[in-house]
Amino acid sequence: MTGPVKITSKTEVEEFLSKYDDFLFDCDGVLWQGDVLLPKVKETLDLLRARGKRLIFVTNNSTKSRKAYTKKFSKLGIDVTAEEIFGSAYSAAVYLKKVVKFPADKKVLVLGESGIEEELASEGIQFVGGTDPTLRRDIEPEDYDKIVPDPSIGCVLSGLDLHLNYLKLSMALMNLQVPDTLFLATNIDSTYPTHGKLFPGAGTMCAPLVLASKRQPISLGKPSKAMMDCVKAKFEFEPTRTCMVGDRLDTDIRFGQDGDLGTLLVLTGVNKESDILAEDAEIVPMHYMTKLGDIFELLN
Numbered sequence: 001m002t003g004p005v006k007i008t009s010k011t012e013v014e015e016f017l018s019k020y021d022d023f024l025f026d027c028d029g030v031l032w033q034g035d036v037l038l039p040k041v042k043e044t045l046d047l048l049r050a051r052g053k054r055l056i057f058v059t060n061n062s063t064k065s066r067k068a069y070t071k072k073f074s075k076l077g078i079d080v081t082a083e084e085i086f087g088s089a090y091s092a093a094v095y096l097k098k099v100v101k102f103p104a105d106k107k108v109l110v111l112g113e114s115g116i117e118e119e120l121a122s123e124g125i126q127f128v129g130g131t132d133p134t135l136r137r138d139i140e141p142e143d144y145d146k147i148v149p150d151p152s153i154g155c156v157l158s159g160l161d162l163h164l165n166y167l168k169l170s171m172a173l174m175n176l177q178v179p180d181t182l183f184l185a186t187n188i189d190s191t192y193p194t195h196g197k198l199f200p201g202a203g204t205m206c207a208p209l210v211l212a213s214k215r216q217p218i219s220l221g222k223p224s225k226a227m228m229d230c231v232k233a234k235f236e237f238e239p240t241r242t243c244m245v246g247d248r249l250d251t252d253i254r255f256g257q258d259g260d261l262g263t264l265l266v267l268t269g270v271n272k273e274s275d276i277l278a279e280d281a282e283i284v285p286m287h288y289m290t291k292l293g294d295i296f297e298l299l300n
């Protein structure tokens with residue numbers, strides 16, 4: 001197996017760029033950490049666009065809808081349309097609408113933020129939970145009798161929820177104990193890279209439910225085939241001329257490999273150089289570089 005090629009020179013960047021027409025960019029840990037753009041990201045994206053490359057943004061972060069992401073990009077000085085963004089909240093909403101054909105008289109119980117709510121609403125799917133402020137409280141003694149399976153709930157959908165609590169977990173578990181209730185996750189990332197550290201990821205929201213319900217969710221984020229099928233259907237790119245750029249081996253790089261794309265790992269997020277150079281490394285990208293901005297810096 002040829003080892004990963006580290007891109008460190010102008011010649012290597014030119015050779016790398018000549019292989020691809022389309023680039024799928026992961027966001028957290030590649031473009032930014034939290035709300036801070038990583039070095040020379042804007043310059044790199046502008047350079048790729050100037051060379052006629054197509055840019056698509058594929059994020060597992062379900063806290064924002066595609067529309068909300070366009071605002072985040074704009075605040076960071078980068079013009080991106082909602083059509084160029086494909087988030088796990090959108091992936092889950094499309095899956096419920098188009099694959100599950102979720103009944104109009106049923107609701108989704110959401111453990112997550114507004115991104116999930118907005119994408120479900122855009123597909124005409126009813127939901128409860130999510131950012132509902134009445135659920136952001138301790139469980140009270142009188143709740144135990146009130147929390148029962150709700151026949152109007154057809155699905156429990158979990159994502160990165162910055163307001164998780166015992167009350168919401170209890171409501172979700174009651175409904176997951178009904179076998180017909182669908183158990184979905186926007187993604188199951190173990191950690192969330194921000195502020196130079198690793199915080200609990202979306203996977204830690206559904207983990208308690210997996211343990212308690214003895215059920216596994218269907219995950220609609222990277223590296224799921226469901227997400228790749230959706231992205232391929234929407235953008236119709238040529239896999240061998242498309243590169244997935246990510247910071248996480250078990251989501252981004254796996255996603256690219258399973259989709260027969262080229263892969264580039266950047267070391268500004270979850271995984272480090274030692275993870276791919278280790279003898280027992282299971283997932284190894286084709287290429288890697290210290291940060292995405294190296295593309296701009298090495299060419300200038």
Ligand SMILES: O=C(O)[C@H](O)[C@H](O)COP(=O)(O)O
Nearest residue numbers: 027028059060061192201202
């Ligand atoms: O826990 C999460 O949801 C993920 O860490 C995070 O959102 C990943 O986002 P991405 O790197 O796919 O943009």
Ligand SMILES: [Mg+2]
Nearest residue numbers: 026028029247
């Ligand atoms: Mg990432």
